[in-house]
Amino acid sequence: MYDGGKIITGLIVFLGLxxxxxxxxxxxxxxxxxxxxxxxxxxxxxxxxxxWMQAEHMQLLDEWRDHVVRDKDRxxxxxxxxxxxxxxxxxxxxxxxxxxKFCDKCHDTAEVDPYCWDCHIAPIEKEDM
Numbered sequence: 001m002y003d004g005g006k007i008i009t010g011l012i013v014f015l016g017l018x019x020x021x022x023x024x025x026x027x028x029x030x031x032x033x034x035x036x037x038x039x040x041x042x043x044x045x046x047x048x049x050x051x052w053m054q055a056e057h058m059q060l061l062d063e064w065r066d067h068v069v070r071d072k073d074r075x076x077x078x079x080x081x082x083x084x085x086x087x088x089x090x091x092x093x094x095x096x097x098x099x100x101k102f103c104d105k106c107h108d109t110a111e112v113d114p115y116c117w118d119c120h121i122a123p124i125e126k127e128d129m
Contacts, residue, residue, distance in 0.1 A: 032106060032109070033105050033106055033109045035101070035102055035105060035106060036101040036102050038095035038097075038102075045080075045082075046095070047060075047076060047078050047082075047091065048060070048078055048079060048080070049080075058114070061116065064076065064086045064088075067086060068086050073086070074086045074087070088116060088120050089121065093123050098123075098125060099117075099123055099125065100125055
């Protein structure tokens, strides 16, 4: 094998380029932005615990969509034993009133483009005076 040095060099360069994103970001953990606290009234609480919602809210919203559209089921039974109406605008946005300060802030940081507002009407933002 006369070209062994070139092959080994090529493999090292290839592996370096393919693993570059992994070692370039090593140690740079994702830090979620500070979100606006929900405007919940006394006695109101989120459908699930905060930590769970931060990680799994999109799966929950997908399940809600399927339950409402396919099964015509509009009641969510939370893991805390409570029942909530399945509604993005009347349940979630009732407390999380600012799409810009709540939804967009986190989605922009994570660089994701959710499709919720393709069908749903975004809440009207009130300007701070």
